[in-house]
Amino acid sequence: MNLEVNRDIYSDSVISKVVYWLSGNYAVERKLNGNTEIMNITSIKDEPIDEKTLHHKVFQMLNDQKLRNIIEDETNDIRTILFAKAFADFDDLTEEDLTE
């Protein structure tokens, strides 16, 4: 089956992450035509594809992954600060290290 995905709405990163999870059961061929990505999906287990169900599933995955990517982009800096505060061994640093 073919699915058309608007790249202005869903980025390459979002689509790639969805394709990663689909690839356990499906072979996905991707082609870019302007701003539209065409995904050709075939079952790797030679099982028939329920197109309506898969269409719904893929777009649910795309929408969820898009939300995750937005959160990740918006919180990247604070996450870095958080992990640095949690795990950097500040106690081992000297005054000299901190003023360098």
Added chain:
Amino acid sequence: MRKYTLLPFNFTRISGKEVLVNELGDMIIADNGTVRKIIDHTLDDKELYKSLVANFFISEETIPTLLDIYASRLRAKKDFLDQRTALHIFVLTLRCNQNCTYCQASSQEEFSSHCSMTFDTMEASVRLMFKSPSHYLTMEFQGGEPSLMPDLMKFGIERAEEINKTEKRNLTYVLCTNCRRLTAELLAICKQYHVLISTSLDGPAFIHNKDRGRDDSYEKTIAGITKAREVLGQDAVSVLMTTSELSLDYPNEIVDEYVNDGFHDIFLRALNPYGLAAQNNDWNKYNDRFIEFYKKAFEHILSINKQGTFFRENYASIILRKMLTPFTTGFVDLQSPAGTVNSVLVYNYDGYVYASDESRMLAEIYDYTFRLGNVHDKYENIVYGKKVRNMAKVWANEALAGCADCALKQFCGADPVRHHSTQGDMYGFRPTSLVCKKNKAIIEYLISLIITRGEEVLPIFRSWLR
């Protein structure tokens, strides 16, 4: 509601709800569409807003005033890394006096003349164990059947006690035995040094005897448990079950056996693809059936608890501790960074050090990928060597494809050894990973219980965590 910024969190969909999980593993269960509203700043539920702020999902300041507390809690969630390698497994011999149908350790005949550890290897292994900076050291004796080597076990304990006069660590000893040969001599050693007994009980006699390949295995195990309890105390004996193909049809019977034998918990443990068990020809099917088995057994356990009997499922308890408390656990299979090396090292009968129990099992099929060095090597060359550095690239699920975007990663772990074994690649491919499938199914099941039957199950879950 005030202007806010997002803090790192992820979400998934379970039982018709959105389950939001932050970096600490704290969960908020909300209606569908909530994440979109949070991102779009169109939240209209004041109570939810307060909860999101209080639980570090959003912040009213660009840098939260309580960031230090958040960081400190995050560090506590990974404090097993500070504790360093605490579990040290000593494989005394591959000789065994049982014929388990799914033996994962490639055991040998009882009277085989090889595959046993020398006293020299034990001496070097104990010295190596004390190089670990951990304040807590557990010496776990495994096999084969380690009770066939009482002198070697005693020697190892005595060496540890001697060295510990100056090291002052907290030592714990565990003997993993099938209980067929708990002699007076062996029990005297156990009593003297407070050695805990960990044994295997797969369920009622017809399951246990079939799995263990002997008609008298159940009878001997129960007799051994009784004897060990008499000498060492009721709580000095714990049991583990392994879910064979036969077990899959008897979840309630297995749980009832444990209750009837006076145990207060059970670890519903799936088979691992090592040794004889690796010959199973359809792991996908086994995995699916195990998940169904787990849920049926778990429902039965809940019903026993509702009738007033405390009885805990240990795998769920490990996950629930990560989910419902600020603490982590020392369970090596559900850690990120992985428990291999960080929490466990194995000193094998062959004189080599391995990254985990499963790693030494792989060596029996001539796969030495996780052989880290010899017991006579320097500790630093073993735990900071090239092999461990390569494993370190793939042992944190925060940085693995498929895991990094998974909302459940805080409750799960990385398992490079299993992925190497089953997929030929330490990195692993999550869409077909059976570890991923099993863990995800169980974690989602527990969360679905909290969502749909919270009032009924949460008091039981909390009682398990006390």
